[in-house]
Amino acid sequence: MNASQPEPAAPMRSSPDGLVAGSSLWQDAWRRLRKNKMAVASGVVIAVLGLACLLGPTLLAVAGGYDPDAQDLAYGPQPPSWQHPFGTDFYGRDLLVRVLAGGQVSLAVGILAALIAALIGTIYGAVSSYAGGLVDSLLMRVVDILYALPYMFLVIILVTILGQSLVLLFVALGAVGWLLTARVVRGQVMSLKEQDFVLAARSLGTSGRDIVFRHLIPNTLGPVIVTFTLTVPSMILQEAFLSFLGLGVQPPHPSLGSLINDGANQMLVFWWTLVFPGGVMAVLLFALNFLGDGVRDALDPRMRT
Amino acid sequence: MTVVPAKAAPLLIVDDLAVRFPVPRAGGWLAQRQGEVRAVDGVSFSVAKGETLGLVGESGCGKSTTGRAVLQLLRPAAGKVIFDGEPIHEYWRRQGGRWVWESRLRDLRKRLQMIFQDPFASLNPRMTVEAILAEPLRNFGIAAGSQRRERIQQLLQTVGMDPRAIRRYPHEFSGGQRQRIGIARALALGPDLIVADEPISALDVSIQAQIINLLADLRERLGLTLIFIAHDLAAVRHISDRIAVMYLGRIVEMAPAQTIIDQPRHPYTQALISAVPLPDPARERSRQRTILTGELPSPVSPPSGCPFHTRCPLREERCRHDVPVLQQITPGHQVACHLVE
Ligand SMILES: Nc1ncnc2c1ncn2[C@@H]1O[C@H](COP(=O)(O)OP(=O)(O)OP(=O)(O)O)[C@@H](O)[C@H]1O
Ligand SMILES: [Mg+2]
Numbered sequence: 001m002n003a004s005q006p007e008p009a010a011p012m013r014s015s016p017d018g019l020v021a022g023s024s025l026w027q028d029a030w031r032r033l034r035k036n037k038m039a040v041a042s043g044v045v046i047a048v049l050g051l052a053c054l055l056g057p058t059l060l061a062v063a064g065g066y067d068p069d070a071q072d073l074a075y076g077p078q079p080p081s082w083q084h085p086f087g088t089d090f091y092g093r094d095l096l097v098r099v100l101a102g103g104q105v106s107l108a109v110g111i112l113a114a115l116i117a118a119l120i121g122t123i124y125g126a127v128s129s130y131a132g133g134l135v136d137s138l139l140m141r142v143v144d145i146l147y148a149l150p151y152m153f154l155v156i157i158l159v160t161i162l163g164q165s166l167v168l169l170f171v172a173l174g175a176v177g178w179l180l181t182a183r184v185v186r187g188q189v190m191s192l193k194e195q196d197f198v199l200a201a202r203s204l205g206t207s208g209r210d211i212v213f214r215h216l217i218p219n220t221l222g223p224v225i226v227t228f229t230l231t232v233p234s235m236i237l238q239e240a241f242l243s244f245l246g247l248g249v250q251p252p253h254p255s256l257g258s259l260i261n262d263g264a265n266q267m268l269v270f271w272w273t274l275v276f277p278g279g280v281m282a283v284l285l286f287a288l289n290f291l292g293d294g295v296r297d298a299l300d301p302r303m304r305t
Numbered sequence: 306m307t308v309v310p311a312k313a314a315p316l317l318i319v320d321d322l323a324v325r326f327p328v329p330r331a332g333g334w335l336a337q338r339q340g341e342v343r344a345v346d347g348v349s350f351s352v353a354k355g356e357t358l359g360l361v362g363e364s365g366c367g368k369s370t371t372g373r374a375v376l377q378l379l380r381p382a383a384g385k386v387i388f389d390g391e392p393i394h395e396y397w398r399r400q401g402g403r404w405v406w407e408s409r410l411r412d413l414r415k416r417l418q419m420i421f422q423d424p425f426a427s428l429n430p431r432m433t434v435e436a437i438l439a440e441p442l443r444n445f446g447i448a449a450g451s452q453r454r455e456r457i458q459q460l461l462q463t464v465g466m467d468p469r470a471i472r473r474y475p476h477e478f479s480g481g482q483r484q485r486i487g488i489a490r491a492l493a494l495g496p497d498l499i500v501a502d503e504p505i506s507a508l509d510v511s512i513q514a515q516i517i518n519l520l521a522d523l524r525e526r527l528g529l530t531l532i533f534i535a536h537d538l539a540a541v542r543h544i545s546d547r548i549a550v551m552y553l554g555r556i557v558e559m560a561p562a563q564t565i566i567d568q569p570r571h572p573y574t575q576a577l578i579s580a581v582p583l584p585d586p587a588r589e590r591s592r593q594r595t596i597l598t599g600e601l602p603s604p605v606s607p608p609s610g611c612p613f614h615t616r617c618p619l620r621e622e623r624c625r626h627d628v629p630v631l632q633q634i635t636p637g638h639q640v641a642c643h644l645v646e
């Protein structure tokens with residue numbers, strides 16, 4: 001047989017420059033994700049909620065003069081009506097605007113904190129695992145110790161030391177929340193670095209830094225994205241909890257957590273003050289979790305249970 | 306088959322090479338390095354320029370480890386590896402508690418390459434063919450931009466692949482095509498010595514011949530020196546000039562390929578030959594078979610004396626105590642067995 005005779009290849013799609021277009025594992029995953037109805041529906045819900053939270057308060061302020069923070073004590077709490085679809089709270093503030101403004105804060109804190117966690121965790125885990133040996137042991141002991149400490153306790157200490165501001169809030173949450181990502185990434189890299197393509201890279205003279213950033217980290221992105229999508233809702237919950245403790249977003253600015261807290265105090269009398277923020281929070285968390293599951297299945301079809 | 310002039314200066318000399326791996330024993334945090342695997346133990350051979358040496362043995366006998374230690378992908382515990390006159394086993398330095406390459410060893414990556422067994426694990430699934438083949442070129446600053454792409458497309462043509470495929474990902478190819486990509490990657494830097502570690506054993510039988518032929522063809526065209534690793538003789542007999550048979554980290558017999566096939570002297574080689582069917586049915590029927598019994602001993606606690614004595618049908622008392630050394634019995638034919646004069 002002639003050595004230069006290629007085997008029959010899979011059907012090739014040509015692109016304009018005459019090269020054959022490839023489809024990456026990311027593109028395959030995207031195709032699978034789009035077939036998952038639950039995930040698509042969740043994505044749409046998140047997009048709609050996100051847009052509403054992002055634009056809603058401004059639009060309502062311009063169009064109808066709704067202000068999430070301005071009080072009208074004389075007006076007081078009113079049940080849902082056409083003018084105030086979610087009703088008003090104890091101080092006479094429109095609840096719809098407050099829920100949207102609160103959602104903005106919660107989403108921003110959740111996403112930014114999860115991003116920080118993913119970034120720190122990925123680099124930490126990959127470097128630790130690739131370095132191996134004593135370095136790895138030391139770095140992972142640090143993670144173990146942080147893990148053993150009560151998580152909320154750390155956040156509370158950080159918030160207390162750093163002072164209360166929105167930026168510091170998600171820095172504090174992210175700075176503590178990377179532990180899971182670090183462990184996930186380290187586990188991945190442990191098995192990845194034994195694979196032949198890493199040995200091949202070494203044999204080709206690739207530097208350690210390039211091996212970590214070009215070979216190892218791109219191959220952990222799947223689990224990192226999954227961890228990220230599932231970290232967002234947990235960060236949102238934690239922000240809610242902090243607000244509940246009075247350590248989160250400061251009044252009069254709302255967050256979903258503080259709204260729920262206020263609502264819980266008066267739910268027997270003014271039911272709408274709990275039901276609407278709680279409902280939005282629940283829908284958001286469900287959608288984020290379904291999307292996270294969908295992303296996981298799409299990135300690794302074998303992981304589907 | 307290339308006929309190698311007997312006097313050609315060897316490109317590679319391996320002398321008394323040893324590789325050991327620590328095996329952590331049970332017993333908690335601080336109990337480390339109490340045992341070790343002697344994965345490779347006192348291996349010596351040389352390979353002439355343009356020659357192909359077959360390295361054969363059962364799974365776990367240390368073939369891959371030998372190949373990696375030769376290329377300095379693993380640091381040998383002992384012994385010498387002289388490549389083109391350079392003692393490359395010395396080109397290591399300690400940095401932060403571990404051994405790293407000196408820069409001259411990194412430069413030698415251009416001349417020392419490897420082809421891997423598993424065409425799936427050896428290509429990064431997140432990289433396009435272009436990125437995979439660009440990596441070695443980028444590492445050494447060879448060609449750039451459109452020139453680099455041309456280089457990559459040439460490489461693909463060299464291994465018999467469609468050069469338009471550079472945008473595609475490894476998972477879009479069959480095993481044989483992936484192996485071709487792996488070969489193209491090994492060729493990218495223009496190496497002199499390639500260790501091919503079981504390059505066909507993971508492939509369909511129908512594809513194996515294609516890859517062997519490709520390697521044989523490239524060897525002629527590019528003047529490559531090959532160490533071709535396989536676990537059975539059938540795979541290496543046609544491509545190798547000489548064959549070395551390994552058992553438990555040692556070479557037990559080494560001779561020109563035809564001599565190993567026709568006149569195997571070590572009982573272990575004879576057993577391996579028995580496993581290869583002969584083309585002539587009359588000879589196939591009449592020949593004596595040596596059947597291996599028993600398990601391969603663990604390299605953590607190898608047997609005393611001759612490492613093969615636990616499974617040898619011809620063993621004698623002295624085989625239990627004395628380690629046989631590799632001796633030349635006829636020019637170019639070396640055997641490590643007490644029963645061979
Ligand atoms: N990184 C490692 N750590 C510990 N032990 C190892 C390591 N690599 C190899 N070994 C051991 O060294 C011995 C030789 O392994 P090696 O992979 O070289 O065998 P091989 O002949 O290539 O086998 P195969 O045909 O399965 O590829 C085996 O006992 C193996 O368990
Ligand atoms: Mg092997």
